[in-house]
């Protein structure tokens with residue numbers, strides 16, 4: 001019902017196909033705050049007592065993409081359109097280790113979450129990246145693979161910035177900027193912690209910062225990431241040339257998400273959004289990707305719920321290409337949990 005209303009409304013407003021959907025996996029060790037973060041992104045508020053995730057839960061965030069946004073989001077000759085961003089919050093508990101790859105299907109992007117007060121949770125992101133790359137099936141994959149063969153864009157969020165700041169630790173990013181900011185905060189040199197920027201640019205800062213419990217995260221950066229995924233999936237053939245991506249030769253410093261490496265080495269060098277205040281851990285599309293056949297429809301899936309219940313919808317996977325990075329063959333999967 002909601003979908004139909006939404007569809008009609010949108011058609012009336014935009015005169016075109018109203019919706020599409022992108023899927024984002026949210027992964028990281030148990031307890032780092034994935035559920036809290038997804039709740040914050042979807043509802044705009046913190047959750048006091050997040051339930052432990054059983055298997056996987058899905059939150060749905062509404063996003064728009066089109067002319068009334070910033071010019072970088074423009075769709076030529078079209079109005080703003082509605083999209084759904086599915087946030088698949090995969091349990092980090094070892095109990096689900098053997099079966100969680102069930103949820104690694106039709107992935108458009110990944111949000112890696114770690115706990116700034118627990119350094120090992122950042123180290124284990126490499127394990128998560130490897131697991132997803134090996135077992136995942138991807139939608140609108142990048143031409144070249146990222147860490148551990150991960151072929152879709154991702155961002156890294158260091159959560160629990162409140163604890164890290166209180167403890168006066170350097171935070172698991174091991175980054176001098178973090179340390180300096182925390183020192184400044186400790187000295188009371190900033191008016192209030194609310195005004196602290198919760199972002200660090202890629203590369204160099206090790207990712208975005210968040211304090212999900214205090215409802216703090218960089219909404220703008222996260223929404224930009226979502227819109228970039230929408231653009232890649234639905235409008236990659238409409239990218240103007242030269243692309244808004246910086247396409248200077250991609251030089252990878254490393255494929256490791258390793259704590260021992262410098263933060264610069266966690267992401268790709270020379271990869272940025274020109275004009276964007278943020279830089280993401282993403283690769284620019286290869287020229288061939290700009291010519292990808294657009295998906296046959298902008299209605300690849302019908303979201304079932306936008307509520308807080310996080311019930312796992314049954315999705316029949318259709319739409320744009322889907323590949324497994326490990327064997328480069330197509331996978332189709334119906335999830336019924």
Ligand SMILES: Nc1nc2c(ncn2[C@@H]2O[C@H](COP(=O)(O)OP(=O)(O)OP(=O)(O)O)[C@@H](O)[C@H]2O)c(=O)[nH]1
Nearest residue numbers: 030031032033034035036050053092160211212213
């Ligand atoms: N201090 C602090 N606590 C947080 C923050 N975010 C989450 N928590 C707490 O950390 C605990 C775990 O949070 P969850 O959101 O359930 O973590 P999760 O990563 O989804 O855990 P799994 O479901 O086991 O994978 C809860 O008690 C949260 O209240 C934060 O920013 N600061």
